[in-house]
Amino acid sequence: MYELKFDENLCKTCPTGDCLVKCQYMDLDKNVAIEEMVKISKGEDSFVLRDCVTCYGCEEYCKRGNHPFYLITEMRQKKGILTAPRAITKQWINIGEPRGKFKTGDIKKKILSFGFMAEFLQLVQGRLFDDVMPSYIFGQEFFCNVVYIHFANTSIIKERLPMVIDNFSKLGVEEVVCMHDECYGAFASLAPAYGMEVPF
Ligand code: SF4
Numbered sequence: 380m381y382e383l384k385f386d387e388n389l390c391k392t393c394p395t396g397d398c399l400v401k402c403q404y405m406d407l408d409k410n411v412a413i414e415e416m417v418k419i420s421k422g423e424d425s426f427v428l429r430d431c432v433t434c435y436g437c438e439e440y441c442k443r444g445n446h447p448f449y450l451i452t453e454m455r456q457k458k459g460i461l462t463a464p465r466a467i468t469k470q471w472i473n474i475g476e477p478r479g480k481f482k483t484g485d486i487k488k489k490i491l492s493f494g495f496m497a498e499f500l501q502l503v504q505g506r507l508f509d510d511v512m513p514s515y516i517f518g519q520e521f522f523c524n525v526v527y528i529h530f531a532n533t534s535i536i537k538e539r540l541p542m543v544i545d546n547f548s549k550l551g552v553e554e555v556v557c558m559h560d561e562c563y564g565a566f567a568s569l570a571p572a573y574g575m576e577v578p579f
């Protein structure tokens with residue numbers, strides 16, 4: 380199982396507490412910010428686990444290479460602090476389940492990925508896409524699954540994302556252009572944070 384890389388010591392010696400000081404949804408000073416992050420990293424309770432709206436911002440604000448938002452999400456799941464009713468979370472998890480119905484265009488080394496949202500295909504028009512189309516793909520097998528971070532569920536991401544990365548690798552692609560920024564975040568940020576190798 381993949382484990383999040385998070386260094387509690389980086390928080391203990393943090394000069395800014397920027398992750399939570401800059402959070403747009405809480406009003407915290409540096410000392411409280413650092414104190415709460417250290418508590419969360421030790422598995423202790425924190426109001427942050429309830430107040431976080433899953434905006435992802437603190438992943439950008441931390442300049443020390445830690446992963447505050449992923450940690451908050453991990454701890455929420457461990458403590459059962461859910462962000463949506465269980466039935467809705469389950470419904471969403473079912474939506475992303477691979478079902479062998481993916482569709483591809485003319486696959487080249489560079490590919491445009493729509494996640495599982497085929498509706499985007501009609502938006503792809505004009506010169507911006509000349510160097511990639513008609514090399515495209517969509518379907519649950521190529522869906523990054525990072526949406527589940529908003530449901531405080533990293534388990535399903537850790538289970539499915541390595542398979543998704545593997546599916547891209549099997550196509551032999553070298554560059555993936557993501558229509559959705561969260562998919563880009565999955566491959567460029569979340570996967571490395573959990574030690575998953577991304578060969579494209
Ligand atoms: S997560 Fe980053 S910014 Fe936040 S306290 Fe830790 S090291 Fe500092």
Ligand code: SF4
Pocket residue numbers: 398399401402403404405427430431432433434435436437438448451
């Ligand atoms: S992800 Fe949560 S804690 Fe981080 S900046 Fe957004 S609301 Fe604040």
